[in-house]
Amino acid sequence: MDFNFTKEQQMLKDMIYKFTDNEVRPQQLIWDKEPGYPDKNWMKTYAELGLLGLAWPEKYGGQGLSYLESVLVMEAIARVSPLASHPIFEANHGPIATIFYYGTEEQREKWIPPVCSGDIIMSVSMTEPDAGSALTDLTTKAVLDGNEYVINGQKRFCTGAGHSEAYLVYVRLTDDKGAKGIGAIVVEKGTPGLSFGPNETFMGWRGFPSGDVIFEDCRVPKENLIVPAGGFSKLMTSFNVERLGNTTMSVAICEGALEEAIKYSQERKAFGKQIVEFQAIQLQLAEMALRTQAAQLLLYRNAVDASQGTLTVLNSSIGKCFANESAKIVTDMAVNIFGGYGFSTEYPVERMHRDAVGWAIAGGTPQMQKINIAASLVGRRFNHRK
Numbered sequence: 078m079d080f081n082f083t084k085e086q087q088m089l090k091d092m093i094y095k096f097t098d099n100e101v102r103p104q105q106l107i108w109d110k111e112p113g114y115p116d117k118n119w120m121k122t123y124a125e126l127g128l129l130g131l132a133w134p135e136k137y138g139g140q141g142l143s144y145l146e147s148v149l150v151m152e153a154i155a156r157v158s159p160l161a162s163h164p165i166f167e168a169n170h171g172p173i174a175t176i177f178y179y180g181t182e183e184q185r186e187k188w189i190p191p192v193c194s195g196d197i198i199m200s201v202s203m204t205e206p207d208a209g210s211a212l213t214d215l216t217t218k219a220v221l222d223g224n225e226y227v228i229n230g231q232k233r234f235c236t237g238a239g240h241s242e243a244y245l246v247y248v249r250l251t252d253d254k255g256a257k258g259i260g261a262i263v264v265e266k267g268t269p270g271l272s273f274g275p276n277e278t279f280m281g282w283r284g285f286p287s288g289d290v291i292f293e294d295c296r297v298p299k300e301n302l303i304v305p306a307g308g309f310s311k312l313m314t315s316f317n318v319e320r321l322g323n324t325t326m327s328v329a330i331c332e333g334a335l336e337e338a339i340k341y342s343q344e345r346k347a348f349g350k351q352i353v354e355f356q357a358i359q360l361q362l363a364e365m366a367l368r369t370q371a372a373q374l375l376l377y378r379n380a381v382d383a384s385q386g387t388l389t390v391l392n393s394s395i396g397k398c399f400a401n402e403s404a405k406i407v408t409d410m411a412v413n414i415f416g417g418y419g420f421s422t423e424y425p426v427e428r429m430h431r432d433a434v435g436w437a438i439a440g441g442t443p444q445m446q447k448i449n450i451a452a453s454l455v456g457r458r459f460n461h462r463k
């Protein structure tokens with residue numbers, strides 16, 4: 078077991094830390110106040126640096142590296158701004174992973190290169206108004222009619238809604254209830270019958286486009302079907318890669334909050350002393366570091382496993398759950414260490430705290446991760462409907 082990064086990984090990490098401090102840091106507070114998603118110029122820069130296809134083979138326009146590299150890059154950027162890191166998350170850990178693992182060669186050749194070049198962003202649309210944690214209750218229906226699927230239904234909380242050029246949509250393809258009838262299909266923006274609800278106003282995640290995705294007799298070519306009915310377990314297996322990206326964001330938020338707290342506690346004075354000289358502050362910094370490092374180790378272990386195809390639901394849920402809960406605790410401590418200034422939008426820690434809450438819910442709540450963990454431990458799933 079080797080805990081050292083290779084020379085190339087260390088160089089990549091150093092380069093992205095420098096890029097983040099120079100390019101992203103000056104933007105972070107602005108983006109929170111005047112929400113806006115990284116624009117085409119940012120996408121071009123990311124594509125030129127090769128960051129949008131780190132994990133994908135060179136033959137599809139990627140860098141042919143591994144998830145450890147994509148995790149390191151996302152982490153370096155998201156410790157300052159998860160928003161700036163999000164296009165890299167979506168490109169390396171989003172629904173494109175489902176296409177890579179379960180699409181046909183033709184589908185891989187069609188969808189992966191434009192993601193790597195930054196020409197398109199693909200979002201995932203699974204959640205519905207009445208199907209979130211209970212995802213297998215989803216009712217959005219796709220019916221084959223000649224050479225097209227006709228889709229009807231409504232999705233909720235889709236990150237990228239209206240902004241992304243393509244959507245991997247979880248749909249019910251047969252009348253079978255539960256997981257059995259579910260598959261996934263790509264729908265391109267601009268397809269007649271596809272529309273979007275108003276942008277959600279969230280407590281955090283400012284700048285992230287998010288909203289409902291609505292299908293009214295929306296016709297898509299049958300070649301866009303990526304996972305046919307009966308493939309729900311495939312969808313959940315490839316979702317491990319998404320959970321890994323989510324874990325990265327939470328770990329990065331821990332790291333960012335810790336960095337800010339270390340700095341501030343040595344600048345701020347109370348009772349004539351730097352506040353870091355008070356043991357109460359030291360204990361909080363230590364607790365923050367304990368959680369950050371533990372979450373980081375789970376993340377790196379999971380990234381290596383994912384690249385080797387051995388990441389289990391147990392481990393990906395443990396990683397996500399621990400990182401999500403840690404990010405909430407660590408950012409709460411950072412706000413506390415900053416005192417009144419921690420509550421002020423002039424400093425980034427309140428934003429980190431708000432963002433941490435969102436990352437915990439997105440991709441399945443910590444409670445649902447614990448349910449996955451317990452089911453894996455005892456080797457059986459429990460029926461929540463009876």
Ligand SMILES: Cc1cc2nc3c(=O)[nH]c(=O)nc-3n(C[C@H](O)[C@H](O)[C@H](O)COP(=O)(O)OP(=O)(O)OC[C@H]3O[C@@H](n4cnc5c(N)ncnc54)[C@H](O)[C@@H]3O)c2cc1C
Nearest residue numbers: 201202203204209210234235236435438439440441442444
């Ligand atoms: C910031 C953000 C980004 C998101 N991005 C996307 C996206 O891009 N695409 C997408 O499809 N979705 C997205 N979502 C939706 C997200 O996946 C769901 O919100 C999440 O899975 C929870 O579903 P729900 O909101 O319907 O809550 P519910 O399922 O209604 O859950 C409510 C509460 O009940 C608990 N609960 C439910 N069932 C059980 C159970 N069996 N046992 C114990 N507790 C239970 C939950 O843990 C939660 O605390 C996003 C959400 C957020 C907040």
